[in-house]
């Protein structure tokens with residue numbers, strides 16, 4: 001018998017069961033016994049491998065198919081009724097056609113298989129911020145990852161009651177056929193359909209699909225915000241904790257900033273950073289008129305390569321129990337995991353992410369063979385034992401610096417919002433916007449330059465507004481209007497908005513600022529600005545620190561170097577303003593007047 005009487009849920013389940021024709025139906029109740037039985041089953045079928053229980057208690061390894069290792073933006077679609085509502089930055093498909101196509105792909109694909117019904121909550125069950133979803137899947141790997149990344153089980157159904165405010169999610173592995181892979185969103189129907197993938201970002205439907213694409217649309221209609229932001233708390237000695245949310249494009253070190261360890265000088269004085277979230281923030285106006293944020297997730301889905309005790313001690317520690325590793329190297333000598341730039345030497349007896357025998361000798365042979373082809377992409381991949389986008393799924397509660405506020409679901413008041421990108425020359429290390437609307441402008445023009453490591457031309461500016469380019473579930477210009485509307489609601493209670501750039505380079509292309517834990521020095525200034533404790537220089541783009549106000553104690557970094565990365569090159573900014581003007585044209589008459597005015601002001605300031 002179904003553990004719910006929710007009429008909309010039961011009706012949808014009837015429809016989906018008829019469509020998918022599973023042999024068996026299993027409700028995920030949230031109990032440890034059920035999850036443990038599923039882990040055992042996944043190990044018996046080879047879907048997962050259990051790792052060394054002493055070194056990695058409760059941890060497992062999984063490999064996806066080689067064609068299924070990342071999110072697929074070109075096959076991610078927003079199926080709003082009107083094409084113009086998806087906007088120029090999304091791929092759109094007519095919903096009637098999309099349902100027909102997707103149901104044709106999925107029809108009967110649970111035959112001979114089990115349909116798992118996962119009731120899950122984004123945000124702690126019962127929190128005012130939280131929302132429920134139901135994901136149907138034929139993958140135990142998905143069930144077990146969802147049980148780390150979200151709150152799953154019957155308590156979600158109880159909290160939902162008979163409400164229709166829940167998100168429908170259908171996932172079917174089908175044949176992992178990349179030609180028939182679709183990650184489809186129907187924002188007006190609260191529905192997600194994902195077919196032919198088994199990779200996390202495409203199939204853990206609570207994360208990017210619900211908590212960003214669907215939720216951003218819900219937020220617009222319901223007066224709140226779903227953002228691609230980390231949330232952290234910074235406590236200065238003797239002061240109360242201040243909270244900031246920060247948006248960066250993928251691969252700009254969001255998880256590292258969220259879990260930052262202060263430099264020794266600061267730690268000794270009593271500075272502390274606590275993590276609330278590393279990827280997503282749901283933000284609402286509180287009773288006192290300020291913005292409050294929660295992390296709707298319950299775990300971290302982090303990139304493994306590059307994670308080590310120096311780059312992110314806390315993330316690494318989070319992976320030591322109850323974690324699932326995907327597409328990393330399996331070290332057979334001690335039945336543990338390995339990836340590029342972890343703390344351990346290359347294993348001598350291992351299996352690579354493709355399931356092939358692997359060690360340093362084999363790798364060198366692979367690299368030599370790839371070099372003979374002269375193909376840069378092949379050479380890059382031959383150097384990897386772990387896939388560059390290999391992942392860990394780790395419970396947030398494992399994180400040594402997790403904030404007590406993470407679990408309460410009450411939301412933390414935001415003092416600052418930070419935007420950032422990768423800019424070699426243009427953006428200074430940090431600047432503050434003049435006010436909320438200017439901050440919205442700063443977020444809307446967020447960009448990164450392509451690096452030599454990525455395929456394609458070097459130095460091309462890619463705009464990624466608010467780091468939401470792949471995640472905004474509706475027209476980007478309407479999303480900016482929503483930001484402006486939120487600003488009107490909160491007035492002078494608004495968090496201050498900043499922009500940071502850790503990636504200024506010297507003439508050799510090397511990064512100037514040391515980054516990682518040293519970024520605390522910038523956060524320190526940001527909080528001082530929020531508190532009105534420190535002055536700044538007003539420039540054409542906003543308020544830039546006086547170099548002396550950024551504490552460099554204990555760091556081998558000169559004031560002149562700092563002045564260099566705080567400098568604003570007017571010529572570069574004039575070119576930037578032209579680039580913004582060109583970019584804004586895409587959004588036609590939906591571009592809010594306020595942003596047009598902001599661009600005009602920037603141009604006037606630069607003249």
Ligand code: OXD
Nearest residue numbers: 201249250251279301
């Ligand atoms: C992620 C991403 O996986 O932003 O979090 O790509």
Ligand code: MN
Nearest residue numbers: 228249250279
């Ligand atoms: Mn992300």
